Amino acid sequence: MDTIDTKENIELQIAEIKARMPETYKAILAKAAEIGKPAFALVRRGLRGEPNAFYAMENGHVKGAPFNQGDIMAEIALHMVRYGCTFFVVWSSEGGVYAY
Numbered sequence: 593m594d595t596i597d598t599k600e601n602i603e604l605q606i607a608e609i610k611a612r613m614p615e616t617y618k619a620i621l622a623k624a625a626e627i628g629k630p631a632f633a634l635v636r637r638g639l640r641g642e643p644n645a646f647y648a649m650e651n652g653h654v655k656g657a658p659f660n661q662g663d664i665m666a667e668i669a670l671h672m673v674r675y676g677c678t679f680f681v682v683w684s685s686e687g688g689v690y691a692y
Contacts, residue, residue, distance in 0.1 A: 597640040605639045605655055613650040619681040634684055650679035 610617050623631040638646030638656030647656035658665055659682055668680050 602636055602639050606635070608653070609635075609648075609655055612653050613648065613655065613679070615679045616648045616650045616655070616681055619648070623681075623683060631683075645684045646682070648679070648681040656682075 609620070620631060620635055623634075634646045635656070641657050643657045644659050644661055645657065647658050648654070664682065668682065671677060672680065
């Protein structure tokens with residue numbers, strides 16, 4: 593199984609977010625302004641494949657690992673279809689899940 597858990601591959605994934613997922617990157621920066629460096633740690637954990645840390649989709653590009661807490665992924669899919677969302681970002685948070 594291919595993984596993206598090396599430092600070099602994580603950096604490539606981050607570069608792709610910056611280049612191809614501008615709204616996701618803005619959300620990451622906003623989260624970092626809110627909670628500091630732990631936001632970047634959550635992104636890296638998700639990019640390494642850890643579920644329930646960070647997961648994002650924007651215009652067909654997907655980064656991070658899906659959440660398996662409750663029905664969050666089904667709920668996000670429903671809202672994307674219902675409201676025509678072009679991106680989403682899901683973060684881990686103490687006691688639950690935080691989604692843009």
